[in-house]
Amino acid sequence: MKKKSLILLAAMFLVLSLGLGACGGGSSSSDDGKVTIEFMNSSVEKERQDVIDDLIAKFEKKNPDINVKSIPVEEDAYNTKVVTLARSGELPAVMEVSQDFAKVMVKDELIDQDAVKSVIEKVGEDSYYEGAKNLVRSEDGKSYIAVPISGWVQGIWYDKKALADAGFEEPKSWDDVLAIAKHFSDPANKKYGIAMPTAESTMSEQAFSQFALSNKANVLDEKGDITIDTPEMNQALSFYQELSKYTMQGSNDVTEIKDAFMNGSAPMAIYSTYILPSVYEDGDPSNIGFAIPTEKDEAVYGTVSGLTISSGLDDAEKKAAKKFIEFMSEPENMTEWVLMSPGGAQPVNEAVLENEDYQNNEVVKAFGNLSNEIAESFNQVQVFGLVDGKNFTKMGDITSSGVLGTMVNSVTVGKENVDKALKEAQEKAEQDSSK
Secondary structure, three states, X not given: OOOOOOOOOHHHHHHHHOOOXXXXXXXXXXXXXXXXXXXXXXXXXXXXXXXXXXXXXXXXXXXXOEEEEXXXXXXXXXXXXXXXXXXXXXXXXXXXXXXXXXXXXXXXXXXXXHHHHHHHHHHOHHHEOHHHHHHOEOOOOOOEOOEEEXXXXXXXXXXXXXXXXXXXXXXXXXXXXXXXXXXXXXXXXXXXXXXXXXXXXXXXXXXXXXXXXXXXXXXXXXXXXXXXXXXXXXXXXXXXXHHHHXXXXXXXXXXXXXXXXXXXXXXXXXXXXXXHHHHHHHOOHHHEEEEOXXXXXXXXXXXEEEEEEEOOOOHHHHHHHHHHHHHHOOHHHHHHHHOOOEOOEEOOEHHHHOOHHHHOOHHHHHOOHHHHHHHHHHHHEOOOOEEOOEEOOHHHHHHHHOHHHHHHHHHHOOOOOHHHHHHHHHHHHHHHHOX
C-alpha cells in the first residue's frame, strides 16, 4: 500500500517542536534573472521520474524564467528528510505530502497556507471532490494545507465468484463481513476468511478507522478532545477483534494481506486501491468487488497526496512555486501524475476522470465502471480527526505516535482485553497531546 510512513522518531519531533525551521531554502535566484525552485517528491522509480522530468520540461518551456529541480526521496525516508531539511532551513519550495504529515508540518509553521489556498482558488475549488478537499482543509476551515493531486481509497475487496459460489452477495454490513469470514475460515488448510491488518502499523489504524467511523466513533470530538475510550469505539474494536479470528495468525501488514488475497488464501481483503495493479497483472479484473463496511453509517477511508508550498520563500520563489503547482493541477498534467500508477492512484479532480487519456488507459479500462465508482467515493471520505467538516491538526500527531496501531495490534495479535486497550490508548494519547 503506497503511503508515507508517519512513525517519526521522538528526536525528530523535538527538533520541530523547538521551532528550528519555518523558512524554505531549497530555492534560489540567479544572475540571469531565472528563479530555481526544488520539487521534492517520492517518485524514485525511473519510469516515474521520467514522467516528472517530462512535466517539468513542459512547465519550463512555458515559463522560461523558472527552473525546477526534482528531488526524489525514498518513501521510507521521506518524512525524516523533511525534518532534516527543516532543521537546516533548507526546505524545498514545493513538496509532495500526505494529508497526515502535512498536519504535522502545519503545526510547526512549515507550510505557507495562504499560498496554497490561492493555488486551489486559481485551479477552482469546485473541481475537486468534496472529500478530497476536506482532507487538506486547514483546522480553522479558512485555508488549505496542500493542493490535492492524487489519492487512494480503502475498503473490502472481494472475490465475486468465490462469494457467489458459496451463496453470498456483496457484503454490506458488519454482520455480512463476519458471516463470510467465518464460512471461508479453514486455518488447518491455510485458508482464511479475510486478510486484514493486525500489525502495529499505520495500516492497522487506517483499516480499523473504517469500522469505527461507520459506528460514529471518532478519535476527536467537535471540541478537539480525545475520545478513544467510548462505547461506540468499544463496539468497533470488539468487532475488529472478533473479525481478526478469521485472518492469518501473527502481525499482518501490507505484504501479508496482499499475498493472501492474490494467492487465493482469503476471498476478502482490507486494502487500498493499490491492490488493483496486481489484480490487473496477475488476476481477473472482472472478478473483483469493492465494499464499504457499514454499521450506522457508510465510512470510506481515503488519503490524499498533495503538493504544498514551504513557508519563508521570497516573493519570486513563492510566485514560481505557485505557478508550478497550478501547472501540475491542469487536468492533462494531473492525469499524467495519476497514471504513473494506474489503478492504485485515484483522481481527486473530476476533470481527470473525464480525461480521454485516463479513460483509455488499459488498467483503468480493465476495471470498467468500478474505476468511476472508486474515484467518486472520495465524496464520502471520512477519517479520524475530521469532525463536522473541521480537520483537526492534532490528529497528525496522534497518528504519528502509533498509539492506534498499537491498540489494534494489542487486541488482535496480543489478545488484550478491549476495555483495557482503549483505556491505555486514551491515556497515552492524552499524555502525548499535553507535551
